[in-house]
Amino acid sequence: MAGKQSNRSYTPGEKPVINEQFxxxxxxxxxxxxxxxVSGKSKQGxxxxxxxxxxxxxxxxxxxxxxxxxxxxxxxxKGIRLYRIKRWENALQEFLLVxxxxxxxxxxxxxxxxxxxxxxxxxxxDEALQFFEQVLTISSSPLWAYQCRLILAYIYIVTGxxxxxxxxxxxxxxxxxxxxxxxxxxxxxxxxxxxYQNAIEWYExxxxxxxxxxxxxxxxxxxxxxxGMDTQKGLRLCRKAxxxxxxxxxxxxxxxxxxxxxxxxxxxxxxxxxxxxxxxQEKEIREHFxxxxxxxx
Numbered sequence: 060m061a062g063k064q065s066n067r068s069y070t071p072g073e074k075p076v077i078n079e080q081f082x083x084x085x086x087x088x089x090x091x092x093x094x095x096x097v098s099g100k101s102k103q104g105x106x107x108x109x110x111x112x113x114x115x116x117x118x119x120x121x122x123x124x125x126x127x128x129x130x131x132x133x134x135x136x137k138g139i140r141l142y143r144i145k146r147w148e149n150a151l152q153e154f155l156l157v158x159x160x161x162x163x164x165x166x167x168x169x170x171x172x173x174x175x176x177x178x179x180x181x182x183x184x185d186e187a188l189q190f191f192e193q194v195l196t197i198s199s200s201p202l203w204a205y206q207c208r209l210i211l212a213y214i215y216i217v218t219g220x221x222x223x224x225x226x227x228x229x230x231x232x233x234x235x236x237x238x239x240x241x242x243x244x245x246x247x248x249x250x251x252x253x254x255y256q257n258a259i260e261w262y263e264x265x266x267x268x269x270x271x272x273x274x275x276x277x278x279x280x281x282x283x284x285x286x287g288m289d290t291q292k293g294l295r296l297c298r299k300a301x302x303x304x305x306x307x308x309x310x311x312x313x314x315x316x317x318x319x320x321x322x323x324x325x326x327x328x329x330x331x332x333x334x335x336x337x338x339x340q341e342k343e344i345r346e347h348f349x350x351x352x353x354x355x356x
Contacts, residue, residue, distance in 0.1 A: 284317035308338035
């Protein structure tokens with residue numbers, strides 16, 4: 060079966076960036092990486108002095124709030140609550156009603172970021188791009204820029220512009236930034252372009268940072284098994300991903316397909332049946348189950 064490949068159009072277990080780690084994502088107010096400043100020195104954390112200045116600014120602003128400001132704040136908070144419970148359309152409508160006349164740039168950036176996230180979830184990608192570009196224009200936070208560029212890369216990939224995504228991500232990597240999410244997304248961009256060996260190398264970098272990252276294990280395992288590059292290793296990686304998250308339908312699908320590629324038809328059918336029970340609407344899982352069932356007869 061080494062020459063047999065599926066027409067899978069996604070990496071199992073994730074949409075790049077918008078994956079398990081990102082499902083309830085919101086702008087982070089805590090530094091998680093070291094970012095160089097213009098002098099080349101490393102910055103980590105907000106720092107006590109910066110926090111004090113921000114606290115004073117917030118206190119002054121709170122004292123000057125108008126009724127309109129309170130309404131806008133409440134709409135922003137309501138939108139965030141709706142976003143967190145995955146009511147994307149309702150959240151978007153709340154965010155669009157927020158009056159920003161008295162917002163500072165950081166507050167405008169936060170609102171634009173949430174608008175972009177909602178549009179991404181709703182697959183309104185052209186609008187999402189505009190909102191994320193606003194964040195990049197007005198925000199001074201390198202962390203927000205990093206997160207925005209990751210999502211922009213995701214949008215480029217799903218809209219058929221994987222080469223643009225790869226360029227965006229490699230610019231981030233060349234700037235000294237690294238994370239599991241960055242490498243997983245770079246790997247996905249390579250995979251979409253059928254650069255399978257390059258994809259494997261990026262997934263390996265992700266696993267160097269987090270050795271049990273299920274997204275990287277699952278995706279790398281699927282590629283190794285599906286392409287015939289190393290079916291046994293692919294099977295082991297897919298199994299590890301399922302061990303980490305046994306109710307993830309896409310992981311079960313990958314394990315079933317990897318089992319099939321290793322000639323284990325009974326196991327493959329069992330795993331794929333479990334995947335299908337969890338996500339009966341997924342065409343790729345149904346197709347895999349059909350192929351394996353026909354050969355298992």
